[in-house]
Structure formats: C-alpha cells, structure tokens
Amino acid sequence: MHPDQPHGAAQAADFDVLIVGAGLSGIAAAYHLQTNSPRQRYAILEGRDAIGGTWDLFRYPGVRSDSDMSTLGYSFRPWQSDQSIASGAAIRDYVQQTAEQFGIARHIRYGQQVLRASWSSADACWRVEVRDGAHGAIRRHTCRFLYLCSGYYDYAQGYQPAWPGTQRFGGQLVHPQQWPAELNYTGKRIIVIGSGATAVTLLPSLATSAAHVTMLQRSPTYIVARPSRDKIAAWLRRALPEGLAHRLTRSKNILLGMYFYNLARRFPHKARQAILGGIRRQLGADFDVDQHFSPDYLPWDQRLCLVPDGDLFKAIRAGKADVVTGQIETFTERGLRLRSGQELDADIIVSATGLQLKMLGGIALDVDGVAVDLAQRHMYKGMMCDDLPNLAFALGYTNASWTLKCELTAKYVCRLLNHMEARGYAWCAPRWRDPSLGEEPALDLKSGYVQRAASILPKQGSRRPWKLYQNYVYDTISLALGRVADGTMAYGRAGVAVNAVPQAALERTGT
Numbered sequence: 225m226h227p228d229q230p231h232g233a234a235q236a237a238d239f240d241v242l243i244v245g246a247g248l249s250g251i252a253a254a255y256h257l258q259t260n261s262p263r264q265r266y267a268i269l270e271g272r273d274a275i276g277g278t279w280d281l282f283r284y285p286g287v288r289s290d291s292d293m294s295t296l297g298y299s300f301r302p303w304q305s306d307q308s309i310a311s312g313a314a315i316r317d318y319v320q321q322t323a324e325q326f327g328i329a330r331h332i333r334y335g336q337q338v339l340r341a342s343w344s345s346a347d348a349c350w351r352v353e354v355r356d357g358a359h360g361a362i363r364r365h366t367c368r369f370l371y372l373c374s375g376y377y378d379y380a381q382g383y384q385p386a387w388p389g390t391q392r393f394g395g396q397l398v399h400p401q402q403w404p405a406e407l408n409y410t411g412k413r414i415i416v417i418g419s420g421a422t423a424v425t426l427l428p429s430l431a432t433s434a435a436h437v438t439m440l441q442r443s444p445t446y447i448v449a450r451p452s453r454d455k456i457a458a459w460l461r462r463a464l465p466e467g468l469a470h471r472l473t474r475s476k477n478i479l480l481g482m483y484f485y486n487l488a489r490r491f492p493h494k495a496r497q498a499i500l501g502g503i504r505r506q507l508g509a510d511f512d513v514d515q516h517f518s519p520d521y522l523p524w525d526q527r528l529c530l531v532p533d534g535d536l537f538k539a540i541r542a543g544k545a546d547v548v549t550g551q552i553e554t555f556t557e558r559g560l561r562l563r564s565g566q567e568l569d570a571d572i573i574v575s576a577t578g579l580q581l582k583m584l585g586g587i588a589l590d591v592d593g594v595a596v597d598l599a600q601r602h603m604y605k606g607m608m609c610d611d612l613p614n615l616a617f618a619l620g621y622t623n624a625s626w627t628l629k630c631e632l633t634a635k636y637v638c639r640l641l642n643h644m645e646a647r648g649y650a651w652c653a654p655r656w657r658d659p660s661l662g663e664e665p666a667l668d669l670k671s672g673y674v675q676r677a678a679s680i681l682p683k684q685g686s687r688r689p690w691k692l693y694q695n696y697v698y699d700t701i702s703l704a705l706g707r708v709a710d711g712t713m714a715y716g717r718a719g720v721a722v723n724a725v726p727q728a729a730l731e732r733t734g735t
C-alpha cells in the first residue's frame with residue numbers, strides 16, 4: 225500500500241507490514257509477502273540477535289524436531305536431506321539459508337524487542353514501540369499491518385515448579401531452555417525431570433556419555449518410535465525432479481499424519497493398545513510398561529512424543545538409562561527424595577518441565593487507547609482476533625507440523641492485503657457478533673502448559689470461521705479457498721473505527 229493508494233485509505237506509514245519474529249514462521253511470512261503481495265514494504269523486527277527462533281534458542285544435547293522436515297520445512301524450499309528428523313542446528317541453518325536465498329535476510333532488524341503496539345483508527349495504523357537491544361533506546365515505528373510471528377512461549381524462562389529444598393542440592397540444576405554451553409556431563413549421574421518431548425530427547429543423548437540417566441516423571445506420556453530416515457522420500461528424491469519429489473513427500477506425510485491422528489481420535493482404545501504394544505516389543509516382557517509408559521488419558525488428549533529410531537528405548541535396553549514414576553517430595557543434598565520414600569542420587573538434575581506460554585510476544589496491545597485483553601477475544605481462523613484491526617499472528621498446529629498452518633496463514637494475510645489494496649480499504653477486522661456462537665477453549669489439549677495458560681489464551685468459537693479444527697484439509701479450504709469478504713470480516717477506511725461499520729454492510733464478495 226503505497227502513497228498512491230485510493231481515496232479514504234490511510235496516510236503512508238513507515239512500513240506497510242511489520243513482521244515480529246525471525247523464526248520459521250517469520251521467514252515464511254516474509255517469503256509469501258514478497259511473492260504474493262510484492263508492493264508491500266515490510267521489515268522483520270527480531271528481539272534476539274539471531275535468526276531461527278526456537279531452533280537457535282534451544283541448545284540442549286540432542287535438540288531436534290519430532291516432526292518430519294518435509295512438512296516442518298517450507299513448501300517453497302525443499303528439505304534436502306534424507307534425515308526427516310533434523311537437529312536444531314540443521315533447522316537453524318535451513319531457516320538462515322532460506323532467508324538469504326530469497327533476499328529476506330536484509331529486511332531483518334535484530335535486537336529489536338517489540339514492547340507495545342497501539343492501533344489508531346484515525347490514522348488506520350499501528351504505532352509500535354520497540355526496545356533496541358544495543359543501547360536500550362526506545363524506537364517508534366508506524367505500520368499499516370502488524371504480523372506477529374513471535375512464537376507461543378516465553379523466551380526469558382521456561383516453566384519450573386517451586387520444589388522444596390532446591391537450595392540444598394549440592395549438584396547442578398539446569399533448565400533445557402538455558403543449557404550451559406560449558407556443562408560437562410561425561411561420567412555424571414543425571415536425573416531428567418519430565419516426560420515430554422524435551423525429556424525423551426535429552427535422555428538418549430545424555431546417556432551416550434553420562435554414567436547413568438534417570439527420567440523421573442510424575443505421570444507417563446504416550447511415546448511412539450519412528451524411523452529418522454524417510455526411505456520413500458529418499459527413493460522419490462533419487463527417481464524424480466527435486467520439486468516433484470518434495471511435493472509428493474509432503475503430501476504423503478500430511479495425509480499420513482492426518483490419517484493416524486484421526487484414527488487415534490476415533491478409536492482411542494485401539495490406538496492406546498497399539499502404542500503400548502509397540503513399547504512392549506521395544507522393551508521386552510520384563511519391563512513394567514503399565515507403570516511407566518501407560519498414561520491415564522487417551523492418545524492426543526496431550527501431544528504424543530515421537531522418538532527417532534526408538535533411541536529412548538535403546539538407551540533403556542542398554543542399561544544406560546531408566547525411568548522412575550513418582551512425585552518429588554524434596555530436593556536433598558545428594559539428589560531427590562520421592563513421596564514413596566525412594567532416594568535418587570545425582571550430580572546434575574535437569575528440569576525438563578516445559579515452557580511458559582506467552583501470547584503474541586508479550587506485546588501490550590491497545591486499540592484507540594483501550595487495552596486489549598486477549599483472554600476476552602476469539603480467534604478467527606486461528607490467525608486473527610475479533611475487533612483487532614490489521615493484526616494477524618502465526619500459530620501452528622499442535623497435531624502436525626507448525627509450519628503447515630503458518631504458511632496457510634501467511635498466504636491468507638496476502639489475500640487480505642491484496643483485497644484491501646484493490647478496494648481501497650485501510651483496515652480489516654473480524655467481528656464476533658453472532659449470538660448463536662458458542663465459546664470453546666482455543667486449544668483442545670489437556671497438557672499442563674496449556675492448562676496453566678488458560679487465563680491468557682483467547683477463546684475460539686463453536687464453528688467456522690471461529691473454530692480451528694487442527695486439520696490441514698479443512699484449513700486449506702477455509703484459508704486458501706474461502707472468501708476474504710465472508711460477512712464476518714469487516715473492512716473500512718481510515719478514520720472509521722471497527723465498531724462504526726454496520727453489520728449489514730459487511731461484504732460477502734471478493735475472492
């Protein structure tokens with residue numbers, strides 16, 4: 225949207241679009257913006273001094289994806305390795321190379337932490353306040369559209385329960401989010417507290433040089449072994465041109481992922497038996513699978529953990545690692561005492577107890593001076609909120625690769641921008657006005673980190689376009705094919721507040 229925009233549109237802002245975050249989704253957002261809406265002037269503001277987000281922040285031993293890279297990677301840049309489960313460093317390099325290859329890197333401004341954004345209806349723009357990491361100075365920018373690709377958790381710290389006695393512990397207590405680069409764990413006895421993706425990643429990796437590793441969990445998680453190498457993808461890559469092989473592998477993995485997810489939701493007890501049967505085959509008849517790997521919920525009530533090539537089970541079989549299920553009573557000088565009375569000794573304790581969710585990069589938002597409380601809002605298509613003009617966010621799937629949804633969102637944002645440009649609108653905002661709509665939690669997961677964040681998460685509606693089905697096919701229909709003027713999205717000119725557009729005037733046209 226340039227100064228030559230039609231009458232009634234906003235005055236020129238510093239940027240048309242400000243993207244916040246240079247992780248997987250920020251780079252996808254920039255790519256689609258350049259490709260589908262090339263007239264938009266944009267920049268990426270990144271709070272840290274590095275590209276890659278999650279894949280740069282997390283440095284614990286063994287850090288890797290648990291999704292396959294043909295779908296966690298981009299649709300527009302094939303993942304060029306037979307390893308479909310990739311290390312954190314490989315993913316970081318991939319994000320960086322993508323940014324360089326497509327000329328996105330020069331748009332990134334590092335060390336720019338966005339603190340606050342205020343929407344002005346009079347000017348139809350966001351005023352964005354940014355702390356410059358280099359000297360702490362506050363910088364101000366204006367933009368027409370704010371696109372938050374800021375992830376979903378607090379970068380400053382992970383979640384750690386307040387256990388009694390931590391001060392007494394004579395060894396080292398570390399959180400995987402702040403893994404000390406110099407930590408030497410060779411020959412050490414290690415306890416990893418947790419049973420999620422991080423704990424099951426750390427265990428086999430630490431076990432290669434530690435004296436022994438114990439995974440201490442309060443309750444078990446479903447764990448499924450899968451090959452780290454995709455043989456069909458490798459064969460396709462040899463037999464076909466790269467682009468075609470990539471598209472086929474992606475389609476295969478999207479469809480298989482959806483198939484197994486839906487099968488597990490439809491026949492949860494059979495899925496449970498199949499998963500537990502797989503673990504029994506891995507660990508043998510003597511291992512107490514019921515105690516340590518049999519959760520008291522059904523598959524996909526919480527995320528499944530995938531372990532490449534059964535590495536977790538191999539470490540247990542080799543006697544290098546074990547699993548203890550119990551509750552911590554207190555830290556002691558030498559390790560932990562459980563409520564059962566059992567004592568566990570350790571030189572290093574790792575609290576793989578998860579993340580603290582943080583919505584929209586912790587940015588304080590207001591619309592015409594009225595503070596926005598996200599918990600009172602509803603997500604539209606899992607990418608915007610009601611009555612929040614010209615603001616979209618990238619939130620990925622919980623049951624499939626994050627990037628799949630982020631790319632759908634990125635393309636939809638371009639469609640919105642193009643529609644506004646073509647019609648001379650200055651803003652768009654979805655409106656929640658239908659009294660028959662029911663409210664539901666935004667995330668259908670019972671995981672601790674989701675439950676802890678209930679008070680900061682927006683809600684969703686009981687049906688489309690306010691409901692997210694966590695389903696790539698439904699979302700493709702909704703985001704790639706659905707009309708951008710759907711009778712729910714309001715469009716307006718500068719100087720007109722969102723509420724001032726009569727409901728009856730909402731367009732039901734456009735492509």
Ligand SMILES: Cc1cc2nc3c(=O)[nH]c(=O)nc-3n(C[C@H](O)[C@H](O)[C@H](O)COP(=O)(O)OP(=O)(O)OC[C@H]3O[C@@H](n4cnc5c(N)ncnc54)[C@H](O)[C@@H]3O)c2cc1C
Binds near residue numbers: 249
């Ligand atoms: C250990 C781990 C493993 C994971 N494995 C998988 C997996 O296998 N598959 C999967 O689908 N998902 C996985 N996820 C989820 C993962 O976060 C996503 O896959 C994806 O990397 C998120 O990308 P993103 O760009 O949206 O967010 P992030 O990677 O979190 O990047 C957000 C960026 O925004 C910046 N930022 C945030 N707030 C501000 C602000 N206010 N101002 C300026 N900059 C800001 C941050 O500094 C960061 O660089 C994993 C997550 C973790 C923690």
